[in-house]
Amino acid sequence: MPQSCTAQDISSSSSPSMAALTTLALLAGCLALLLLAPWARRLVRHLLRVGRQVYLTLDVPGPACLPLLGTLPAFLRFWEDMEGTLLDLVAEYGPTVRFRMVDRVALLVMHPDDVQAVITYLFLFSCTAFGYTAPGCARQAVCTHPALVNKADQLVRSLRPFTGDGLLLLNGREHRAHRKAISPSLHFDILRDFVAVFDKNSRALAERLGKHADDGRVFDVHREFGKLTSTTLQETVLSLSEDQGEGKAGDVFNVVGDLALYRGMRPWWQNDTVFRLLSPHYEQHKRAEEDMDTLVLRVLAARRAQVSRGGAPAPPRRRMAFLDHVLRSEEAHAMSEAELRAELKTLLFAGSATSMDFLSYLTVVLTILPDVQARLQQEVDGVFGAPGSPGADRPLLPEDLVHLDFLERVVKEALRLAPPVPMLFRQASSDVTLPRGVFVPEGTVVILVPAGTHRMPSVFPEPLRFDPDRFLPERSQGRHPYSFLPFSAGPRNCVGFRYALMFVKTAVANLMRSYTFVPPPSGAPRTLQELHRRMQPGATMTIKGGALVRLARRAPGS
Numbered sequence: 001m002p003q004s005c006t007a008q009d010i011s012s013s014s015s016p017s018m019a020a021l022t023t024l025a026l027l028a029g030c031l032a033l034l035l036l037a038p039w040a041r042r043l044v045r046h047l048l049r050v051g052r053q054v055y056l057t058l059d060v061p062g063p064a065c066l067p068l069l070g071t072l073p074a075f076l077r078f079w080e081d082m083e084g085t086l087l088d089l090v091a092e093y094g095p096t097v098r099f100r101m102v103d104r105v106a107l108l109v110m111h112p113d114d115v116q117a118v119i120t121y122l123f124l125f126s127c128t129a130f131g132y133t134a135p136g137c138a139r140q141a142v143c144t145h146p147a148l149v150n151k152a153d154q155l156v157r158s159l160r161p162f163t164g165d166g167l168l169l170l171n172g173r174e175h176r177a178h179r180k181a182i183s184p185s186l187h188f189d190i191l192r193d194f195v196a197v198f199d200k201n202s203r204a205l206a207e208r209l210g211k212h213a214d215d216g217r218v219f220d221v222h223r224e225f226g227k228l229t230s231t232t233l234q235e236t237v238l239s240l241s242e243d244q245g246e247g248k249a250g251d252v253f254n255v256v257g258d259l260a261l262y263r264g265m266r267p268w269w270q271n272d273t274v275f276r277l278l279s280p281h282y283e284q285h286k287r288a289e290e291d292m293d294t295l296v297l298r299v300l301a302a303r304r305a306q307v308s309r310g311g312a313p314a315p316p317r318r319r320m321a322f323l324d325h326v327l328r329s330e331e332a333h334a335m336s337e338a339e340l341r342a343e344l345k346t347l348l349f350a351g352s353a354t355s356m357d358f359l360s361y362l363t364v365v366l367t368i369l370p371d372v373q374a375r376l377q378q379e380v381d382g383v384f385g386a387p388g389s390p391g392a393d394r395p396l397l398p399e400d401l402v403h404l405d406f407l408e409r410v411v412k413e414a415l416r417l418a419p420p421v422p423m424l425f426r427q428a429s430s431d432v433t434l435p436r437g438v439f440v441p442e443g444t445v446v447i448l449v450p451a452g453t454h455r456m457p458s459v460f461p462e463p464l465r466f467d468p469d470r471f472l473p474e475r476s477q478g479r480h481p482y483s484f485l486p487f488s489a490g491p492r493n494c495v496g497f498r499y500a501l502m503f504v505k506t507a508v509a510n511l512m513r514s515y516t517f518v519p520p521p522s523g524a525p526r527t528l529q530e531l532h533r534r535m536q537p538g539a540t541m542t543i544k545g546g547a548l549v550r551l552a553r554r555a556p557g558s
């Protein structure tokens with residue numbers, strides 16, 4: 001009779017293989033579940049993508065990686081102290097530096113050849129390697145390659161709640177369409193009309209500053225420039241007069257910039273639910289979103305109604321605000337209400353913090369370099385007459401700006417040394433090789449750092465010296481066209497760069513007509529190097545502790 005097997009036998013004879021099978025089945029089940037869940041699939045895909053980025057950029061030099069965190073601490077250190085670390089990074093690793101963040105690889109790109117490729121989308125690559133040879137081309141050709149045209153997705157996610165999908169964040173066809181609708185409204189002829197507003201508001205600022213000149217006390221000129229910039233933008237973009245506009249708009253834009261960067265830099269705050277439940281900044285974030293909406297909603301609704309009724313008289317051609325131009329343009333009719341709102345918020349945000357921070361930086365530079373300030377005053381007096389002379393008080397006209405050559409060079413040199421937008425973020429939508437041979441895998445974030453490009457001694461000799469005359473035409477000849485990027489370049493350059501230059505020149509000229517900026521007796525930076533150590537990168541570069549100055553009235557005939 002065959003022996004029956006006992007339970008004991010079963011467990012002892014088959015337990016190892018059964019246990020292994022069960023474990024395997026469980027694992028396979030979990031894996032299948034994971035792969036079926038969309039979020040799990042996304043996660044696995046993302047990890048594979050990042051792994052590929054890491055592997056294919058192993059030969060690009062960069063700081064050493066920590067387990068899990070990668071080079072995030074090194075990147076945040078660089079972010080906190082760009083002045084102190086930028087040149088060291090370049091000296092150690094060269095003009096392309098690789099960072100490995102928690103969830104992606106980022107490459108800092110500073111060499112003008114590579115910069116050109118990134119922002120003009122033109123790539124020099126070996127045609128034969130792609131099995132394609134351009135007519136008349138033996139090995140290399142300039143080919144249009146849109147791989148790096150898109151903004152990095154963290155930037156888009158962190159700024160979108162505030163501005164919506166405006167020019168700064170849009171990609172591809174939508175970007176081109178909006179750009180086409182908006183650019184004509186910032187045309188040179190229209191900007192000439194805005195000079196009257198720039199002049200009126202900066203003279204009002206000069207008047208307000210009189211009290212500081214009289215009491216001789218130290219004050220933070222950044223707040224004043226905030227008011228000047230936001231009032232002027234609201235007037236020229238939305239057609240709001242000073243008392244209709246939102247006086248605190250400048251503060252809102254600063255907060256928005258800081259919050260967007262704070263969130264964009266920290267991968268753990270990317271998820272909306274996590275940010276809402278856990279972040280100490282959520283309430284502030286929500287308020288700032290509401291403030292941005294409030295700024296444009298009221299005006300846009302009223303103006304749209306006017307235009308569609310057709311009854312409201314068009315504002316006189318002179319002083320017509322940007323919004324009035326856009327609403328009357330054919331392209332804008334194709335834009336939805338939400339798109340138009342996003343563009344208005346984008347223009348106000350992009351134009352405000354950049355201009356006010358730059359004016360503050362330039363003013364502090366003038367306190368440190370009295371010779372430059374004296375030369376500026378001399379030039380301004382040559383155009384308007386010395387203080388107290390007949391006509392010295394006349395309004396500034398667009399024609400005057402053409403004669404302020406030295407001022408233009410001072411502005412450019414200040415933009416070179418401290419470009420207000422510290423980093424430009426792009427993300428590779430496919431694999432691409434930069435002209436100097438660095439391979440950029442799909443998904444990699446490419447960060448242009450204008451301050452790094454602007455300090456390459458091969459392009460700007462003695463790069464740390466403030467020398468406005470390096471922008472004289474004879475000294476600019478032969479300079480790489482993509483070595484000076486305060487407004488970026490190419491099809492995604494700053495749409496407001498002419499506006500910004502005219503506005504800044506008008507404001508500085510009007511202040512120089514009446515005042516001399518003087519350094520505070522103590523606690524202020526005494527050298528450019530000290531000033532640069534205090535520059536704090538955010539969405540724009542601000543001065544830690546504010547732009548502290550004193551003001552002295554210029555004596556008649558001085």
Ligand code: HEM
Pocket residue numbers: 167168169179346347348350351352354355358419420421423424425485486487488491492493494495496497499500
């Ligand atoms: C000193 C002042 C300014 C500086 C340094 C500056 C700099 C820049 C830079 C570097 C970019 C490119 C950003 C990127 O690629 O990520 C940019 C884009 C932009 N700027 Fe400015 N900007 C200034 C003033 C203004 C003003 C006054 C306006 C509006 C009136 C403006 C509107 C814009 C817009 C809409 C974009 C997005 C353009 C696009 O992607 O097509 N900016 N700006």
